[in-house]
Amino acid sequence: MRLFIATLSTETNTFCPMPTAMSGFEEYFLRHGDATREAPNLMTEALHVWRARAEALGWEVVESLAAIAEPAGRTTRQCYDALRGEILADLDRAGGADIILLQLHGAMVAEGVDDCEGDIAGRVRKLCPDATIGLALDLHCHLTQRMLDASDLVICFKEYPHDDASDRAAELFDLAYRTFTGEIRPVMRQFDCRMVNLYLTKTGAMRGFVDRMTALESAPGILSVSLAHGFPWADVADVGARVLVLTDNDPGLAALTAEQVGQEFFRLRHEVTTPLSGLDAALDEVAAAGAGGPVVLADMGDNSGGGAPGDSTFMLRAVLDRSLSHVATGIYWDPGVVRICQDAGIGTGLRLRLGGKVGPESGEPVDITARVMNVAAGLGQHLGKGLEPLGTMVWLRTGDEVDIVVNDLRTQVYHPEAFEQLGIDLSAKSLITVKSLFHFFGPFQPIAARIIQVATPGGTSPDFRSMNYTKLTSAYWPATETPFES
Ligand SMILES: [Zn+2]
Structure with a gap:
């Protein structure tokens, strides 16, 4: 049994004039297969969890890249090609894997690639068509159909501030193991909430919403419920909040639940955002x-x-x-x-x-x-x-x-x-x-x-009423109060 793990993370503000280059990864965090030998940070916590769980089961672990850069503008093509290439080359050299778990950000944009995580997942799938592929994402991600099509499992952090990376990583490991053994057959459906904003999860209406999402995961047939908050400062087609539901081989239940949870979130839109001062x-x-x-x-x-x-x-x-x-x-x-x-x-x-x-x-x-x-x-x-x-x-x-x-x-x-x-x-x-x-x-x-x-x-x-989006094709709140009617 072989587990392959890696992390690649930066959150791209496409409006920022400073490019993200290899220097940005070098100065923040860049390791080539040995990140779990040192203390964890937010985006390497998952690697630690996955390695420990796999080693306890006696599996072989192949650890690849761990690359994290502080968010800035688009990642240069040369840098993106090198980082993506390292993950794929390591996977190829290992002769593939039974389970592949990647901690990615979900809002990385490179020159000419608006959906880096979907691109990476697609190439990993091509290399290992039969592997169980799981993606752990920051909740500030642009959830794309391409990511869902290329992987078996996607789950997002539930908490902002993010203090649940280890918990989500453990859940993804369990679901991937159950998928690999054939105990479950996950299907994923998403619902576009048509909302662009920031949502602090620790208090008030947002706390209750997150707790209800968690409770829903105990309902029959439901494996996981995520809210991808979205990342507002990116001119990409999939910007905005999405609800993602994973069920055990029940696409209808996944789609219906995603829509119900997404509509509930939309109804709460004025309560789940934080009041701001000038x-x-x-x-x-x-x-x-x-x-x-x-x-x-x-x-x-x-x-x-x-x-x-x-x-x-x-x-x-x-x-x-x-x-x-x-x-x-x-x-x-x-x-x-x-x-x-x-x-x-x-x-x-x-x-x-x-x-x-x-x-x-x-x-x-x-x-x-x-x-x-x-x-x-x-x-x-x-x-x-x-x-x-x-x-x-x-x-x-x-x-x-x-x-x-x-x-x-x-x-x-x-x-x-x-x-x-x-x-x-x-x-x-x-x-x-x-x-x-x-x-x-x-x-x-x-x-x-x-x-x-x-x-x-x-x-x-944080004034989201007037963002300079050119690729988003649907209306969104707060630019309009009624995005589902326009
Ligand atoms: Zn985040």
């Missing part, structure tokens, strides 16, 4: 908040985890213009400033031109006079159980204890330790701003008096 309104609330711990503002428009550059200055400009004190703000991606600060050394006062460099989505650079409080390399921050890299980090102080964190590796803020490891005391702050959408939410909750999601401008601006 930047000025949010800062007015901070001024009115008083003591009781720091207010945390999410700089949603510049989340590099969604492919934004990570160097926008709209939030920083507003903080400085209002002369706010006791602020921590980050993480600004500016390798030039990092280099200058490294060369100057800790304790040096400098004039710096910070951020605002990649394009108009980044705003204007901000000129500051600041002191280099700390420089550190090799740090990480937790995302669920995994540890994500932070690059070389610089802590700058300007004004009245306005602490700015800058680094040279594009990453969103996941955890307070991104600030605290440098020596910044977040409990002494009245305001903390984080370039992130939702992943920071749980870890910051214990230290925050209040968290406000701010719809700042930028490469991941």
Whole structure:
């Protein structure tokens, strides 16, 4: 019995002007068959689970590529061909496999390939027509018919923030094993919810919806229920939320259940989305908040985890213009400033031109006079159980204890330790701003008096009423309130 495993993950913001190249994988995570020898991160958790389960059963495990890049623009063709080629060559060299499990993102777009995961699954199927093929996807994926046609099993994360990668990987392993032995014959059907938005699963109506999806998996004949939330910042034909249902050889039940769950999700559309503030309104609330711990503002428009550059200055400009004190703000991606600060050394006062460099989505650079409080390399921050890299980090102080964190590796803020490891005391702050959408939410909750999601401008601006889609052929909410009628 042979199990083949691999992961390839980046989430492509097709509106981002920065391409994703091999350097993006090299600087974030790139291993060639030995990723499970080190501690897991979000997209390698599955590999650890699959290897452990298979080895406990005495199976042979062939581990191939593990490649992860921070989201940016389209992956270059040369890079995509090399990564896809490595997976296929490893599979071919192994002489195929009985079960093939891939942890992919589901929203990777390369030059000339809008559906990389469907393309990979199709080529794997061609190489191994009789294998059981299972795909584990991030829920921020574009679920395509091509993925479903090429594989036997597809399941998505259920939780956002994503803390269930291991659980989903274990489920996929079980279903693949039962499929291989002939105990079940999975069929998959999807329903297009015609919705483009972001949905935090930990509270409110969305929590109830996810719990009902999970409960439905115990119903007779149903093997798995996923909600692919979709990834909004991509001009591809399959953008938007889809419900995916797997049944045991019952296509009618799969289609009906997918439609029923999808229609329920559509009915909940106003309740499952998070209320957002404008930047000025949010800062007015901070001024009115008083003591009781720091207010945390999410700089949603510049989340590099969604492919934004990570160097926008709209939030920083507003903080400085209002002369706010006791602020921590980050993480600004500016390798030039990092280099200058490294060369100057800790304790040096400098004039710096910070951020605002990649394009108009980044705003204007901000000129500051600041002191280099700390420089550190090799740090990480937790995302669920995994540890994500932070690059070389610089802590700058300007004004009245306005602490700015800058680094040279594009990453969103996941955890307070991104600030605290440098020596910044977040409990002494009245305001903390984080370039992130939702992943920071749980870890910051214990230290925050209040968290406000701010719809700042930028490469991941969460205004979904007017996206520049050219390939989507159906109407969608919130561009229209009634997408099923148009
Ligand atoms: Zn995601």
